[in-house]
Amino acid sequence: MAMAEKTVSILEGNTFVVSDLAGNIEATPVDTHGLFAWDTRFLSRWVLTIDGQPLQTLSRDDLDYFSAQFFLVPGTGTVYIDADLSVMRKRSAGNGFREKLLIRNEKTEPRDLKLRLEAAADFADLFEVKDALSKKGETYQRVEDGRLVLGYRRETFVRETWVTSNAPSALDEKGLTFRIHLEPHGEWQATIDVRVPDVLKATPEANGGAPPGTTSDAAPAIDLESWLGAAPKLTCDWAPMARIYQRSLVDLAALRFFPGIVKGALPAAGLPWFMSIFGRDSLLTSFQALPFVPELAVTTLRALAAWQGTRRDDFRDEEPGKILHELRFGEMTAFEERPHSPYYGSADSTPLFLILLDETERWTGDRALVEDLEGEARAALNWIDAYGDRNGDGYIEYERHMKAGLENQCWKDSWNSILFADGSLSKLPRSTCEIQGYVYDAKLRAARLARSFWNDPALAERLERDAAELKARFNRDFWLPDRHAFALAIDGEGRKVDAITSNIGHLLWSGIADPERAAACVGHLMGDQLFSGWGIRTMAEGEGGYNPIGYHLGTVWPHDNSIIVAGLARYGYREQAARVAMAILDAATYFNGRLPEAFAGYRRDLTSFPVEYPTACSPQAWASGTPLLMLRALLGLEPMGEHLLVDPALPEQIGWLQILDIPGRWRRTDAFGRGLSARL
Amino acid sequence: MSTLTTSTVERIDAFFDQLAKRGHVPLLDHVNGTLEFDIDGADRRWLTIDRGDLLVSHDAVPTDCVLICDPDTFMRIISGEQNLVAATMRGSVRVAGDLALGLSIQRAVSDGDG
Numbered sequence: 045m046a047m048a049e050k051t052v053s054i055l056e057g058n059t060f061v062v063s064d065l066a067g068n069i070e071a072t073p074v075d076t077h078g079l080f081a082w083d084t085r086f087l088s089r090w091v092l093t094i095d096g097q098p099l100q101t102l103s104r105d106d107l108d109y110f111s112a113q114f115f116l117v118p119g120t121g122t123v124y125i126d127a128d129l130s131v132m133r134k135r136s137a138g139n140g141f142r143e144k145l146l147i148r149n150e151k152t153e154p155r156d157l158k159l160r161l162e163a164a165a166d167f168a169d170l171f172e173v174k175d176a177l178s179k180k181g182e183t184y185q186r187v188e189d190g191r192l193v194l195g196y197r198r199e200t201f202v203r204e205t206w207v208t209s210n211a212p213s214a215l216d217e218k219g220l221t222f223r224i225h226l227e228p229h230g231e232w233q234a235t236i237d238v239r240v241p242d243v244l245k246a247t248p249e250a251n252g253g254a255p256p257g258t259t260s261d262a263a264p265a266i267d268l269e270s271w272l273g274a275a276p277k278l279t280c281d282w283a284p285m286a287r288i289y290q291r292s293l294v295d296l297a298a299l300r301f302f303p304g305i306v307k308g309a310l311p312a313a314g315l316p317w318f319m320s321i322f323g324r325d326s327l328l329t330s331f332q333a334l335p336f337v338p339e340l341a342v343t344t345l346r347a348l349a350a351w352q353g354t355r356r357d358d359f360r361d362e363e364p365g366k367i368l369h370e371l372r373f374g375e376m377t378a379f380e381e382r383p384h385s386p387y388y389g390s391a392d393s394t395p396l397f398l399i400l401l402d403e404t405e406r407w408t409g410d411r412a413l414v415e416d417l418e419g420e421a422r423a424a425l426n427w428i429d430a431y432g433d434r435n436g437d438g439y440i441e442y443e444r445h446m447k448a449g450l451e452n453q454c455w456k457d458s459w460n461s462i463l464f465a466d467g468s469l470s471k472l473p474r475s476t477c478e479i480q481g482y483v484y485d486a487k488l489r490a491a492r493l494a495r496s497f498w499n500d501p502a503l504a505e506r507l508e509r510d511a512a513e514l515k516a517r518f519n520r521d522f523w524l525p526d527r528h529a530f531a532l533a534i535d536g537e538g539r540k541v542d543a544i545t546s547n548i549g550h551l552l553w554s555g556i557a558d559p560e561r562a563a564a565c566v567g568h569l570m571g572d573q574l575f576s577g578w579g580i581r582t583m584a585e586g587e588g589g590y591n592p593i594g595y596h597l598g599t600v601w602p603h604d605n606s607i608i609v610a611g612l613a614r615y616g617y618r619e620q621a622a623r624v625a626m627a628i629l630d631a632a633t634y635f636n637g638r639l640p641e642a643f644a645g646y647r648r649d650l651t652s653f654p655v656e657y658p659t660a661c662s663p664q665a666w667a668s669g670t671p672l673l674m675l676r677a678l679l680g681l682e683p684m685g686e687h688l689l690v691d692p693a694l695p696e697q698i699g700w701l702q703i704l705d706i707p708g709r710w711r712r713t714d715a716f717g718r719g720l721s722a723r724l
Numbered sequence: 725m726s727t728l729t730t731s732t733v734e735r736i737d738a739f740f741d742q743l744a745k746r747g748h749v750p751l752l753d754h755v756n757g758t759l760e761f762d763i764d765g766a767d768r769r770w771l772t773i774d775r776g777d778l779l780v781s782h783d784a785v786p787t788d789c790v791l792i793c794d795p796d797t798f799m800r801i802i803s804g805e806q807n808l809v810a811a812t813m814r815g816s817v818r819v820a821g822d823l824a825l826g827l828s829i830q831r832a833v834s835d836g837d838g
Contacts, residue, residue, distance in 0.1 A: 378815075
């Protein structure tokens with residue numbers, strides 16, 4: 045069950061605003077309120093009072109992901125007393141935010157009042173907010189040319205927030221004061237703009253830096269409408285499916301991030317901590333969404349190609365050809381106290397880049413894209429062999445070069461995620477199993493591209509040979525004969541890390557597992573130790589490190605399950621794929637159709653609902669993309685030449701499922717599936 | 725305008741001479757446009773990139789992007805000591821106009837190891 049919400053979040057483009065239920069922003073060490081953009085808090089205080097009194101919330105309305113409306117009256121009491129004033133506060137995000145205030149006098153006598161908006165900005169870096177660090181520069185405030193400027197300076201680093209109003213007001217360094225006269229039943233309105241200049245542009249006045257969709261009040265709404273209008277239409281006899289699908293599409297629209305260096309939008313990883321480009325998250329989300337919104341993949345590939353590593357830089361874990369992990373814009377990154385400009389500490393984003401490149405061409409037929417990115421794809425292939433495999437054992441392993449880097453550079457990136465069955469910690473450098481699977485898949489896919497588009501059959505043959513050798517070696521070296529499963533990893537001392545984890549499901553998605561070993565993996569995945577009834581746990585119950593509320597040690601991650609479902613389907617385990625997909629979709633109904641980043645690994649018969657992980661990000665891009673990849677797997681959607689194959693295998697709860705207007709190289713086509721129950 | 729030491733001027737000149745000599749930088753194959761380098765105290769330069777082909781000029785040509793910084797920062801960027809993206813975030817390099825074009829210069833100074 046969702047916890048009682050205490051905040052309202054809206055977002056648009058690269059901006060998000062977190063306030064209380066009255067619309068006020070009052071950042072404290074425990075309340076992460078604020079107006080955030082570019083990984084910086086541009087407002088830490090934004091409090092509305094009338095005649096010095098705070099207001100009480102009658103109701104509020106999250107109109108869309110980019111706007112919210114608050115209905116307020118004077119007074120703070122718990123008992124509502126007939127108010128003589130109505131206050132409406134409507135806020136829309138986009139390159140800062142715009143706030144419209146409307147006050148109505150509900151009495152027959154005229155009224156004079158003083159409305160005050162207190163404003164302050166601490167310009168905290170998101171990293172500082174997370175870790176409660178203090179600032180090194182100076183803040184300043186000034187009133188100039190009818191606007192309030194809140195600023196921060198540290199050497200050449202300057203960030204400013206500009207506040208203006210269209211109604212007469214007295215500005216001071218701490219806010220805006222409006223003296224208002226209201227006739228009987230009279231109204232007063234004002235529009236207040238809080239603007240955040242683009243942090244990378246030398247002349248913010250001239251450039252504005254507004255991402256697309258923020259040029260007018262109506263633009264985000266029109267943009268969302270056209271986004272939803274362009275997506276395929278879903279109908280299903282299982283009632284919650286339509287809502288889950290709609291939620292996914294809207295959340296992916298909300299999480300679009302405009303990278304600035306290429307046209308278009310790509311998925312940011314998630315609200316509130318990860319509103320930025322993440323190689324792995326953006327790639328996997330784009331993969332999940334390909335049958336529905338293929339344009340995300342194109343932007344993701346182009347942006348990541350533009351930022352591809354070109355040099356060895358140990359501080360950033362950068363190497364030539366490597367695809368980035370994370371890009372940040374805050375003060376600590378700017379002063380190189382953090383390596384995120386961008387940071388390259390991800391061992392899987394480079395093979396995932398190749399996988400998405402091939403898959404995008406298969407769906408869209410975008411020949412120009414794969415021809416254009418040939419150089420980047422070759423550099424990525426070179427990175428895998430020349431840098432990814434650090435010790436020449438034929439596997440990618442990772443270990444950060446500097447302490448600022450990430451300890452684990454696989455998707456389970458918490459420091460203690462790679463454990464032995466007895467719960468002890470493995471040693472660095474680590475080769476986790478799923479990354480070797482991605483490399484296998486990436487090489488086969490790159491071979492297809494080399495043959496079909498780059499006119500290089502010799503490269504294609506070499507890659508296919510490499511992949512076949514890797515598969516043979518992997519099935520030998522990673523196999524745990526005693527446990528009938530693949531090891532989670534091989535560690536720095538050459539030991540097989542023998543915990544049973546969800547990672548083995550990714551090996552099915554990649555196709556690296558031999559069929560009989562795949563069958564053993566399916567046994568584990570569908571067994572009670574890994575499958576909770578709500579989904580497949582990150583680590584099996586009974587392992588030494590298992591913890592149903594440990595971040596990567598037993599929780600259920602929806603995106604992880606979507607990849608496993610795709611893997612089960614790939615190996616022909618369609619009934620099992622349908623069972624896992626249905627469990628996750630069922631779980632989604634307990635979260636209003638919005639899957640969280642992760643939920644607890646408790647057995648389904650122990651809790652009557654899935655228990656949300658305490659600090660899970662929501663919405664989170666690859667959780668939002670999860671239902672989309674599930675739908676693809678359930679309907680058996682697979683591009684074949686210029687056509688889309690449809691080969692449905694639905695869970696018994698679903699009688700029929702129809703998706704119309706699926707975009708692709710076939711322009712638009714439909715898919716329909718009938719379930720087992722409907723067939724009988 | 726500050727006066728630069730002869731050695732700084734020489735090193736900046738050498739950098740642009742070297743760029744002109746390289747003629748083509750594969751890492752810039754997707755880059756098109758003209759950059760103006762406005763380095764405090766040094767002669768202004770214009771660099772035109774046409775799908776990786778480079779042309780350096782001392783004469784003003786229409787620009788898509790202006791990169792503004794002090795000579796010390798510029799030296800550190802071209803020697804690979806200073807990351808251009810972080811310097812831009814910090815405001816020690818200012819980019820006016822096409823940001824992607826401005827930042828692409830990092831690729832011209834850092835192909836291969838080191």
